[in-house]
Amino acid sequence: MNIYDMTYQKLCDFLTEHGDKKSRAEIILSALYRNGISDLSLIEIPEKAKKLITDNFEIPTIECIDVSDGGTAVKYLFRLNDGNLVETVLMRHEYGASVCVSTQAGCNMGCKFCRSGRLRKIRNLTAGEIVQQVLYINRKTPLSGISVMGIGEPLDNFENVLDFVDIMLYPKGLALAPRRITVSTCGLVPQIEKLTEMHFPSNLAVSLHAPNNELRSELMPINKKYPLEVLMPAVTEFSEKLNKRVALEYVMIKGVNDSEKCAEELCRLIGESNCYVNIIRYNSSEGDIYECSDFEQIMRFYDVLKKNNIGVTMRREMGSSVNAACGQLRSDYIN
Ligand code: SAH
Numbered sequence: 001m002n003i004y005d006m007t008y009q010k011l012c013d014f015l016t017e018h019g020d021k022k023s024r025a026e027i028i029l030s031a032l033y034r035n036g037i038s039d040l041s042l043i044e045i046p047e048k049a050k051k052l053i054t055d056n057f058e059i060p061t062i063e064c065i066d067v068s069d070g071g072t073a074v075k076y077l078f079r080l081n082d083g084n085l086v087e088t089v090l091m092r093h094e095y096g097a098s099v100c101v102s103t104q105a106g107c108n109m110g111c112k113f114c115r116s117g118r119l120r121k122i123r124n125l126t127a128g129e130i131v132q133q134v135l136y137i138n139r140k141t142p143l144s145g146i147s148v149m150g151i152g153e154p155l156d157n158f159e160n161v162l163d164f165v166d167i168m169l170y171p172k173g174l175a176l177a178p179r180r181i182t183v184s185t186c187g188l189v190p191q192i193e194k195l196t197e198m199h200f201p202s203n204l205a206v207s208l209h210a211p212n213n214e215l216r217s218e219l220m221p222i223n224k225k226y227p228l229e230v231l232m233p234a235v236t237e238f239s240e241k242l243n244k245r246v247a248l249e250y251v252m253i254k255g256v257n258d259s260e261k262c263a264e265e266l267c268r269l270i271g272e273s274n275c276y277v278n279i280i281r282y283n284s285s286e287g288d289i290y291e292c293s294d295f296e297q298i299m300r301f302y303d304v305l306k307k308n309n310i311g312v313t314m315r316r317e318m319g320s321s322v323n324a325a326c327g328q329l330r331s332d333y334i335n
Pocket of ligand 1: 109206251
């Protein structure tokens with residue numbers, strides 16, 4: 001088993017089931033996350049306990065096979081134990097650094113504009129494989145935030161992503177503040193409802209990209225299963241019950257979803273809910289049928305939202321120079 005798959009609770013259970021003390025879990029996890037120990041035999045616990053750990057757990061390799069440094073964004077391509085490739089992006093902000101992690105090898109959501117989905121999902125990543133992306137980068141650059149927005153649909157790998165978040169928040173480990181983690185989804189409604197029920201501690205972002213069903217279903221097939229009249233109430237409920245603002249991501253695609261009419265529709269859709277819009281520049285890659293909206297059009301869109309008192313942020317264009325947008329580096333290798 002991968003030791004990084006273990007939440008505090010799972011490790012406690014393992015230890016007690018094997019006749020050891022539960023209190024060992026804290027020592028093991030802080031050795032891994034606080035002291036950065038990468039050899040299980042170096043953890044300072046009695047020999048018998050150490051044998052139990054080294055007999056049952058390992059630290060599988062994740063090998064970095066390419067790095068492209070674009071200044072504000074650095075993209076890492078990792079090869080997992082079984083040869084699958086995933087991408088992780090380090091983003092340097094004025095206030096610190098954050099990392100964008102992948103949760104699946106491939107993706108089944110099939111969003112038309114997204115590169116990640118060109119390769120169908122091969123498998124879910126384990127919690128440990130997501131953790132290892134963070135640790136690899138955290139060793140060199142201390143991180144102040146994590147976006148679960150890389151390759152894959154996080155809520156389609158629900159249990160492992162929840163374990164991952166749990167491990168990142170563990171107070172004797174990396175101890176990230178819950179608000180420092182954002183999980184982004186294309187809109188899997190049953191899972192959003194579960195997050196609300198379980199009082200998910202971190203933030204949620206929803207990739208919206210269109211203000212009506214007709215357009216959204218064309219861009220994002222998932223909308224046929226969970227259309228806006230189902231999605232928006234689930235998002236509003238999450239926001240209200242957990243008292244968190246939800247980001248609605250909106251990628252600006254020229255002539256497709258960037259008109260003032262779309263902006264007005266978006267305002268009506270958001271209504272009184274506590275959501276805000278995160279405008280993202282579309283990052284095009286070779287052979288793409290879409291391109292990014294003109295700057296002037298993005299500003300007109302922005303102005304409509306502002307005039308209607310909708311909260312709006314604009315993500316700085318970070319990854320484009322290193323092909324860091326969504327599946328691009330990886331697809332350079334695979335195609
Ligand atoms: N599956 C999740 C998370 C991964 S995608 C989700 O859908 O939210 C992370 C974000 O990047 C999503 O908002 C996605 O729609 C967006 N994205 C995908 N391709 C893009 C591109 N070429 N340019 C800009 N943003 C893109």
